[in-house]
Each structure stands twice: as C-alpha cells, then as structure tokens.
Amino acid sequence: MVRKFVASVCSLNQWSLEFEGNKNRILQSIQYAVQEGAKYRSGPELEICGYTCEDHFLEPDTSLHSWEVLVAIMMAPICRDIVVDVGMPVIYKSRTYNCRVIFYNKKICLIRPKMCLCNSGNYRESRWFTPWSKERTTEQFYLPQFVAQATGQISVPIGDAVLMAKDVTIGYEICEELWNPQSAHIPMALDGVEVIVNGSGSYMELRKANYTIDLVRSATFKAGGCYLYSNLRGGDGGRVYFNGCSCVSFNGDVVARTQQFSLIDVEVATATVDLDLVSSYRTRLSTAATGASASSYPRIILDARLTHNQTAKLSSPISWQYHTPEEEIAYGPACWLWDYLRRSNQGGFFLPLSGGVDSCSSATIVHSMCRLVVQSCPSSEEVLSSVRTMVSDPNYYPHDARELCGRLFFTCYMATENSSAETKSRAKLLAQQIGSTHTEVNVSGAVTALLNIFALVTGMKPKFSTHGGTPRECLALQNVQARVRMVIAYLFSQLVLWARNRQGGLLVLGSANVDESLRGYLTKYDCSSADVNPIGGISKIDLRSFLAFAKDKFDLPALGEIMSAVPTAELMPLNDGCLVQTDEADMGLTYAELSTMGRCRMYERAGPYSMFQSLLPVWKEETPQSVAEKVKHFFRCYALNRHKMTVLTPSVHLESYSPDDNRFDHRPFLYSISWRWQFAAIQKHLQMLSTIENVNCISIKDTSAPIPPVKPRKNVNTDGKGGVVV
Template identity: 30%
Template sequence: MNLIKVAAGVVNQTPLAWESNKQNIIGCIEEAKNQDISILCLPELCITGYGCEDMFYANGTCETAIDMLEDIVDHTAGIMVAVGLPIRINNRVYNAACLIANKQIRGFACKKTLANNGIHYETRWFQPWPENERTELAIGEFSYPVGDLVFEADGIKIGFEICEDAWIANRPGRALYLQGVDIILNPTASHFAFFKTQTRERLVQDGSRAFGVAYIYANLLGNEAGRAIFDGDAMIAQAGEMLVSGTRFSYKDFYLTPAVIDIEKLRLEQTQNRLTFSSSNKKVSFLFDFPAIKPVRNIYALEHWEAKGFQKEEEMARAIALALFDYLRKSKSSGWVISLSGGADSSAITALCFLAIELGVAELGIDGFKQKLSHIKKIQDCTSVAELSKALITNIYQGTENSSDDTRYSASSLAESLNTTYYDININGLVETYKGLIQEAIGRQLAWETDDLALQNIQARVRAPSAWLLANINNALLLATSNRSEAAVGYATMDGDTAGSISPIAGIDKHFLRHWLRWLENTGLDGQLKVAGLHAMNNLQPTAELRPLASKQVDEEDLMPYDLLNAIETAAFRDKKSPKDCLILMELEFDNIYSKDKLVQSIERFFRLWSRNQWKRERYAPSFHVDDRNLDPRSWLRFPILSGGFEKELAEMHDYVNNVKTRSRRRRIGF
C-alpha cells in the first residue's frame, strides 16, 4: 500500500454542547467515508470543546466524553479516525487523542506539552503526559493502551504531536522519527492571531521534512467559547512539501481537507535524512535550514500592512465577522444592536456585522444561512443580504447639542448603504434632566470650566439605556464599541461606550482600525466586497463630540497621536519596557515626526493613565482575541488595580532627559 488518501477534518464546536459536537464529528466522518478517506485527523478536544474551563474538573465531563466517543466509534467502519477528548486516569485529567480504526478503539495518545501562556491555561486542568510512560484505560469490559504511543496498521506507523507539542524545541516528532513513524497526526486547538498561519505552515512543513513523514494538521473552527477565535487551519505536508492547505474562517459546521500521501516516498526520505540523535549531551543536526536573521525597522508603530498583501486587513474582516456570527447563533440571540455615533469604532462594528451576513450567505447560500440561524423567526422570509441586514442589524444615533451634522450624516449614510434598521433620537433632554437633578442636589450649577469630565461622561452614559432597551426588545446582542487604544488609557466611559455583552474590537488598536476602515471602503475583501458607505466617516477626524462644538474636540489632542499611543503600549506592556526605555525606542521610531518634549509628555501621560484605569479593563465586556497585544486581564495581560503608578520609573525617565540636556548644553558652551 504505497498511496493513502488522508484528510484533516475541521469542526465548529461549542463547549459541553454534547449532541451538536457529536453530530459535527459524525458528519465529518461520514463525509470522509464518502470521499474514500483512509485516515482522518480531527481537532484537539473536539468532543467536549476546547474551552470548557473549570468544567474539565467535573467527573461528568470526562465520563460524558467517553459516552460520546463510544457513539462515534460506531460510525468508523472502514476508516481510521483520530478524535480529541479529555480522559481521567488515577484522578488526573489528560488531554488525549483517541485513535479509532474500523469501529475499534486502538488507544489514547496523550499530550506531553501543555500550553500555559497568554490565553491558554491548560496546566490548570490537565497533567502533561510523561515521556515513554504507558498505562491502560478501562471502558466497559475492555482496557485500552494510553500514553506515549505509536500505532501500527498494515505496516504503517502513526504517531501524534498534539498542538503545543509541535511548538517546542524538543518536539515529540524527534522521538517518533527514531521509531520509524510514517505519519504524524496533529489534532490542535490553536487560537487565531494575525499572521499566525505562516508560523503553523513552517511547523507543519519543517516537521514533515525533518522527520521524513506525512504531517496532518487539523484545527478547530469559529468562535467556540466567547473570546478565542479558531480559524480552521488544516494542512497536510509530505517530506517537506505542503500538499494542501484548507479553507479558513468557514461558516460550515465541518469540512475536509484531503490529500494523497506516498508511503514509499516518505520512507526513502527517512533513509536519506541526516537527522541524528543520541544522548542529550551530543549534537543534534537537522536537514532543514534556518532563515537568516534580518534587521527590523519600525517595530513599534509604523507597520507596513500593505507589504503583506493586505493579509492583516483580510484576517481581521474574516475572523471578527465569523466570531460575531458564531456568537449570535450560539447565544441564541436575534440580532445585533450598535450605538452608531458616526465615528470609526461603531462604524467598524456595524460593517463587521454586515460582513458576517455577506460572507455567511456567500458560502452557505441564503437558505443555508437562515438554517444556521433557524431560531430567528423574523429572518426566515428574507430573500436577500439587504433584507437580512435590515432584520439583524439595528443602529441608533443618539445626538445631543454637542453632536455635529457631520457625524449624523456619517452614521445615516453608512446605515443606508448597508440597509440596517436605523433610528435617530435626541437625548439632550435626558442629559439636561440628569444635570438638573444633580444641580438641585448639590446646590450649584454645573459648568464646563469646573465639571468638564463629569459633563462629558453623563452624555456617554445616557446613551446606554436606550441601546440596552432596543437590545432587550429585540432579544439582540448589544455590542460595545471601545477599542484597544482606548482601553489602554481608559479613554472610555464605563456604562457608556463600554456597555455591551461582547466587545468585538477591544483587541484592535485605533491606529490600525482607521487604516482598516479606509481599506474596506477602497479595496475591500478580495478586492470586491467594499463598503462605500464608510466614505463620510473616513473623512472625519476622530472625536468624542462630548464638549461644546465650539471647542472642536479631537481625540488625538485629548490623548496623543494614535500611532504613538499604540507604539508606547506595545513597548511598555507587550515588551515590558520602562518609561526611559520607551523614550529611547520612541526617539528611534518617530525621529523627525514628533518632538522630544511631545514624546516625554505622551509617555508620562500613557503610564499614568494606564495605572489609574486598570479597573476599567477589568470591567470590559469579553473581547475577541486577535493577537499578542490583548489587554484583557482575564485572558492575557494582568495588572494590579491599585499600584504605585510608575512614579519611580517616570522620575528616572525625567532624570535621563535632564542629563541628556545637561550634556548637550555643556558641549555647546565648551566644557
């Protein structure tokens, strides 16, 4: 048997949704059988869902997973299938992949390396499996091998690297190579992040080349549990050649990525391979080459997105649109409500909701789209994307005396172009009512000279009840409109623009968001799917419009330029640089763009605002995770609510600046 047809199977699962998860798996297996697939790899923990959190502690989770597994086994006649689930042995829980062949469980390979950084917390629930250890698991009348296993069928050897196993230097594939394995299966639950697919491609392709194997990689799909997005990456490589890479960001429940592998070619590759191992004290050599290290410019702010062929823009559009769609259907909600101010944030979210409809209908067809949202009765008679948009997306513009005609037109023109349900109400009377109540209580008039922040915030907060009311009336999701740059410095009103059940762009910085909106208007997905209704908004300067119009309020004047804010945040909290080191980096980054005084002022302002606003980040609605700059303290970046506020570190920055000025002055006068 030289040629074997194999496949990576991608499924869109939900934690603890037992029946739908099982049906997706069975559907994928049946489709594989229809396509004469011999070996099918399904994702990590796909029976339970990856994001079960502390429910992995519950005995019932592992027990029910085994029950589901036994049901799945009945559908594996004539095919070999790897399926992921948690198993409990000696009161310890392990992340396992079960290999089933022709309606018989062959054993359970267990994950050796647990992901425990950023969004991942696997060591909280699972134990890493020790190398070379094996035991048995009893299921009913039979016991099955468990642990560090290599399987053999018709002379073909199969081994596993489970997700994080492949991301470490001493990956299990090395040991599998020494055992003459022909095929490595990688069932994975690897969360989406910008440009991450290229890293996965290298892991798969280089692993297949270094170990002389066929490598099958299958990822989860969709917004599984609320925060993480899975892109459904599926890849099959053979001896260093990428045979196939599957569709990403699909709206289907499951799909296959098949390929034909050549066992003789693989074994010839292993025979010729120069990969060598002995004891840990001796040199290990690899066949593949490492890329040369190149100098990097502009690593903190001036990102050249276009150089990557608009990949980041497309990934943002597809990832967040799919996440919004999945969140809508899995929460059994009936639509989205967005308080549309006419600014960048709410316009972006409205456009993303529209893209969720466009992309879903494009892939599933309008009937398939409506079937996926069968719980929403009001859309079942819709016959077009425009009608679906009217039924699913509700916008409300809430103006005050400080709102301009420009933002009103920006909001209405976008809503009209996307055919959303649009309301325009004036909340000035509500603002005045609240002001009057407090003025009477405290015995004085509120004025901009003395109460600036309070008068701004009451306008933002008054908008929330109306938006919540619409959401409740429609059984819809209220989407919070704050972005990551605002979260970093607390430039957001709690219970105002932060109000909502999910915060779709809280992981996106404002600098990139503005660029993305211009791209969506002028270039669009695949160069075709554009949103012309963004034109008016893209020609506005970002403003909160909470002060009197005569003040000409501008966000970047209230804070700092968004490109600079993003660069400082990245240096300070992704890379953990001190204020002084941030200044040195910003001087290199923004040479001839901003003055040194501007940089010092902005860095000090950033660190002070960051420190006093952690409580806001703790209260943000859950956000979608899109890269390693996430500020969500519940899944990525933790910081104390009360802290010293970087007083010492900021003083060191000012000392550094003063010393530089003193040295410069001495040079000028001849010391």
C-alpha cells in the same frame, strides 16, 4: 511496493459543553472522511467537550460526558475500518490530562496525553491539565466500567507512544508541542515514524496565520514524512476565534487544506500520499547516522493495513494564499459574531452608530457577516435554518446582504446638543449603504433630566470647562451623556423587535478599539459597555486600513468620508457648529503612538523605564524629554483607568497587546499612579543623556583646536622623524 495512504484532517466549529452537537459534528466529519476514501481521520484539540470549557475541566462531569460521547462515536457504524483520533480530557491517577484517544473498529488503541502545555496569551492550560512528563513511556489505563463493557477492553495504553500498523507508523503531537523548540516530530521521524498527527486549538491573531503553516511545512521539510494538522474553527463560547487552516503537509509541501474563515461547521480536507516517497526523501537527507542512534518510541501494534497500491491520483502541492490583515478583520470578527448571535438565540444586533471610525467599523463587520451568510445559505442548511429562526420566518431565504442586514441589524444615531451635523449625516449615509434599520434620537432631554435631579439635591449645576467649569465638572457632564446612550441602547435592544411583533431581542454591540481600552479613554458603563464588541481587539491603525479595504470590496463609498474625519467623542459644546474636542488631543497621545506603546508593553514586557529606553531609538525625531513625558503620561493614564478593564465588553481577540483583564491581561486593576521608583529611573536616564550630550558638544568644539604632535613614549621604536613605528 507503492503505499498510498489516504487521510483526512478536519476543521470543526465546536461549542464548549454542547456534547450532543459536538458529537454530531465529529460523526459528520468521519462520514466525509469515509466518503473520500480515508483510512485515517484526525480532529481538533478537545473536540468532544470543546476547548474553552476552562474551569469546567475541573469538574468530573466534563470527563464523564466526554467518555459517554466517545463510546457513542466508537459504536457508530460509520467508524468501521477507519482509524479515528479524537480530543478529550482524561482523568488518570487523580490528574486531568489533555488527550488524543485513538480507536479502530470499536477498540481503543492508545490514549496519548499532551506533554507540553500552553500558558501564554489566552491560554491557561496548566490551571486545568497536568503535562505528561514520562517521555517514551506508557502505562496501563483502566477504562471506566461502561466503556470497558462497550469495548470489551479492561485497560489500554496511556502515554508517549506511536501507533504501528502493518504498513505505516503514526506518531502524535498536540497543538503546543509543534511550537516547542524541542518538538517531538523530529525524534519520531528519526525513529522511522512516517505520519505525524496534531490535533490543535490555535486561535487567530492578525498577521499570524502563516506561523502555524510554516511550522507544519517545515516539520516535513526537515525530516520528511506526512503531517496531519487539524484545528478548531470559529468561536466556541470565549473571546477567541479559532483559526481553522487545517492542512496536510508532505515532504515539505502543503497538499490539502481547509479554509480559515467560514460559516460552515464541518469542513474536511483529504490527501492521498505515497509513503514510499517518505523513505526516498529521507535518504537524501543527512540523518541516517542520527536516526540509527535515535531512541525508540514504544510501538502500539495495530493489526490492520491502512495503505493500498491501487491506481489513484496523488495529492499535488498547493500554493497557500494568506489573507491580508484587512481581510482578516473583515471575516474573522464577522464569523465570530455569527457564532455568538446564533448560539445566543437572539434576533440580531443593535449598535449606537456615531458616524466615527470605530462604530462604523463595527457596522461594516456586521455587514460583512451578512454577506457571508448570503454566500453560505446555498450550501448550508444549518446557516439557513439559523437565519430563519433569527428573523422569525420559516420560509425566509436571504438573497441580498443589504436586505438581510435590514432584518438583523438596527443602528441608532444618539444626538445631544453637542453633536454635529457632519457625524449625523455620515452615520445615516453608511446605514443606507449597508442596509441597516436606522433611527435617530436626541438624548438631550434625558441628560437634562438627570442633571436636574443632581441640582435638586445639591443646589449646584456643573458647567463645561469652555463655560468656566472645573475639570471634574466637565468630565462628569461628558460621562453622563455617554452613560445615557448606554441605557437607551439597552432599552431599544430589548424592545425594538417587540415593537415589530418579532420574537427575541437584540445584542448590543460595542465599538471601543484596543488602543482606547489600553489608554482607558472610555467612560465606564457608557456605550462602550455592551454585550459583545467586534473591534475591541483591533487597533485604530488597523481599523482605518480595514475601512479603506471595505470601501472598495463592499462598495461602501460612505467610508471614504468617515476615514478622513477627525476622531471625536462629541461630548463638549460646539463652537459655532464646529468641533472643539478631538480624541487624540484628549488622550495626549496619537493612536499610532498608543499602538506602538501597546506592542512594546506586550512583546517586550516593558515597564515604564524599559519602554522609555525602547522608544528612544524608535521615536528618534522626538527629544528624550518628550519621549519620557509621553511614557509617563501613558502609564499614569493606564494606572488611573485600569479598573475599567474589569468590565470591558467581551471582544474577539485579534491584536496581541489586548488589555482585557478577564482573560488575556492578568495584571492588577488598582495602581499607584505616581510610579515613583520607575519614573525616577527615567529621570536618571534623562540626566545621563543630558550629560553625554554636553560632553559631546564640548568634544565637537575642541576639535577645532590645533592637534599637538604625538610624543613617543620611552622604549617605543620610532622612525627617526618623530613618527611611531607600528
């Protein structure tokens, strides 16, 4: 008998603690699943309350409201005759669990808690949740009174179990459990489970979209079966962009998927598979004996049939097309900015546009966002409604990205006496090509006013180092320029729309990249201090590649000149109109070197000594002494500037070596910059290398001397001619 199973996975753009909207999006996804004939609908992790509730998970209110939303969803007529599993927190025996709640026809079948919590990178799950540690064990969970009244149930099973309908057996993993070396989908498959369901909250990092898909595909390739993977998509109030890419895998092939980047809040992918083919696939594998001896999972009986034998086209394997890193930068931060803008109820963005790679990258990402909005409006009433609210025009319809950019995006070149004509020209040209509303102001008067106040109080006037000033004077003079720009940026962001008789204000955008933050090459509370930063999690190397992509993809020829320009802060006096200051010279390290050090520090968890050892073979063209000096310089600067990370502008997380103190990088912000013990270890290693080099030099010289004949030892057989018989 043919058992055709129709199931839907969902990518939802949920918002933490926005229970009403989250409920509506879940119901919308169930409606789509029903319309496509699905008998099973799976959703993302913690979709009812939102994944990034963080310490709100410690509040009983979060659990209470999640139960209220669950009851509202269960009682909805659209949920008739379809199995639904949703993600929410559940408090059991005074401990909070991250759970899937599975229900059918107004009855809860099973509460399945997460067994393996994620605590790496931006994840802190063990701070809020307890892992379920009782494998293949269930207990009775007594429902809250109002839930019991609605369902007619007093208690339901909670624990590690599988759902067994009359014609299919369904098991569960939750997000991190797929990544675990001892993933549960293998023993479940050996126990005869045909469908594995995973509700996930996996965020985006550059070059990592394939990791998840490879794991999902391999789960069914190794043991056969159908794997339903549902993931969040978008920004739900934190620093990450959830990756989407929900998919269905069957016997080693992906047969349905959702997009990775989209402004659409609810996307459903549905697949039709023949579960009889699971049995035939597994008979070809060498797992029969292993499966026969496998431990059984508790079965929760569902008195229903979820398959049919009608004539229906089965879902065919699809070829997964991955985005390039440049495309990921173009679309991921753009979607994240859109979520932040529409949910903050502001009227657009304001960006100090310097004409350099960093600020122009931020500007290009906003332009990309506008392109996505224009593409989405024909198919999404939500996107169109949000745009009309932002521009204060209920009849507005965006047809062109440049025109929309002019309404939502305001850029400003803030010149001082140290600014060059080249950067001013580049900023203006890019603004024209992307369509932003651009202005130019000279802030030298404000800088002079502040310096006059200092001189009035102290009677002293600081000078640049090029004019004979000390490093302290020079640094202070550079910082005051940068901080004045921040003050002016916020003044304009609050009043530009007022001056145009529009409602709301503008969000100030930052433009400090991840490498500059890692090195601390930014002024605290300068124009790197902003409301959000679209490039704060991206390396300079990746930004240059992104601009090369955007130049052709978005038809922005101005980016060609911007990419070839030497990065500079332009805070030092010009020499006959020419630059005397460059970023890499100021930092004492190239951006490529910073990127390498950042990854070494993150991936290898390297301290000064370990980094020195790791980089010796990587930077083979450098002398060991040069590598040592660069490592020491990096860690001195890191220690000296770590305090700046406590006020780092929230940015979308993309590179895996982010120094963001607030979420990703939990290290101290006050260090001894001497690193005495660590640097002494580097010096000892340098001395050892020097000794080895000297010995090698002596050995090489000695090889020119005649080699004496080998004298056989006593009791050694010889061939009679002085040669040793081996």
